[in-house]
Amino acid sequence: MNDGDKTETSRNCFTCQSRGRTEWCVLTDDELALVDQGKISRQYLPGDVIFHEGDECHGVHCIESGLIGIRKMDAAGNEILLRLNHPGDTMGYRSFLAGNDHNNSAEALEPSVICLVGGGTVRSLLEKNPTLGLRFLKHAAKDLDDAEEKVLQSTTSPVRARFAHLLLVLKDRYGVTDEDGALDLELPLSRQDMAAMIGIRPESMSRTIRSFEEDDIAHFSGRRVHVARIEDLILELEHSTEL
Amino acid sequence: MNDGDKTETSRNCFTCQSRGRTEWCVLTDDELALVDQGKISRQYLPGDVIFHEGDECHGVHCIESGLIGIRKMDAAGNEILLRLNHPGDTMGYRSFLAGNDHNNSAEALEPSVICLVGGGTVRSLLEKNPTLGLRFLKHAAKDLDDAEEKVLQSTTSPVRARFAHLLLVLKDRYGVTDEDGALDLELPLSRQDMAAMIGIRPESMSRTIRSFEEDDIAHFSGRRVHVARIEDLILELEHSTEL
């Protein structure tokens, strides 16, 4: 919505808290200095759009902190949330490398700091340091894998299984598992966005949550989730077709 | 099924009919000679499996001729056909580069000739010629794009729209459009496989075809399809939600 009022901030790649997690960690100090010069960093608030589907792609975005949702919508206006991106993740490298416009949108879900590394800089780095290209390639390979997994899931698994899967994925980053197998989870997403992640309507999300409550699989209050036995979630996964 | 009796054939990369279409076209003659030495070529018949989900990944497969289907199945045994690969396409580069086992299977859908380029060869080529890596990267970027498109489609579009989309995609390679907008199409796929491509059951495929016939959108006889007005197919696409 508000495209003009993003706070520009000055950041330093050498002291960036996410440095170790990025693809850029293969760079030499000289090369990193190049990134440092060729970047612009900005702060975003929840709801701010970093780039839109169809926007021209000017370079590559690197997340220093915060949480970003990658959205994609179809002709009819249906929108899904393809994935979440976290500090250290690089966004938009794909459209950039393929020379396309952005084919999905990035929106801040939490207050975030993001650096834009200019196209020229990226290109010259790729030339100087082929390892960087390979890093991106591996990243793409992983994303592709996830996407294909998601295609399979969305056509074959029922909603309960997809939701259980989502919770299990979120667990790794946002969950605390205590010694006896119970799980506490602080969701980083609204119900709507969770619905968008598994490709269902918000109403269905509500009902699915309700049915998990009724079956004592998980208990929700606001964005807090408590799961007494993680195995129950895993059982849900396999419940796509009764074996 | 029959894993042992694949005919080994001797092929030459320099005279390969698909050479111009592969990622390898960026190689020098010296480098191509390396590929030529480090490869094994084989013939496959329809139904033959080139590699299985879970198989260790020994290198990269390059299609000289034929048609290959990339399948993936979930825990419950549901299978979908992720994409088709054609002469010039390179398969398995992703698992190879990520260092994983294969995460999907490749099956010949037509008699095919395929070369396996050994892992060592690929690795040393990537070192020698960084451009090769970038080519793979672009390829991955495109695949990823397609996969994300498919995620969106499969969650938001109804079956008719997905099928119309499939026909439009197949048109580019297998169709003949005559001057007044009519389309003739020779399907490379069985009904089952078309069903698997859009993630539905064979019965639903039958019914969808029937409904297209009844609405005079397309006429099917065996693997021949005739579409009088391509616009009708395009209309179907948008029909996901009435605008």
Next chain:
DNA sequence: CGCCAGGTTGATTTCGCTCAAGCAATGTGG
């Protein structure tokens, strides 16, 4: 205070799946 976005709930409908049967083409063994 009223408004509005996010969320829940209920009633109804629709789309695609399941289960079951039938049919044509192809293959196979006696």
Next chain:
DNA sequence: CCACATTGCTTGAGCGAAATCAACCTGGCG
């Protein structure tokens, strides 16, 4: 060469999961 499986496709009847439509309820927030 016929009797019989097998395989790919189609059709029908009934069911169930999720979408749709509509109402309503909450908790901010101007």
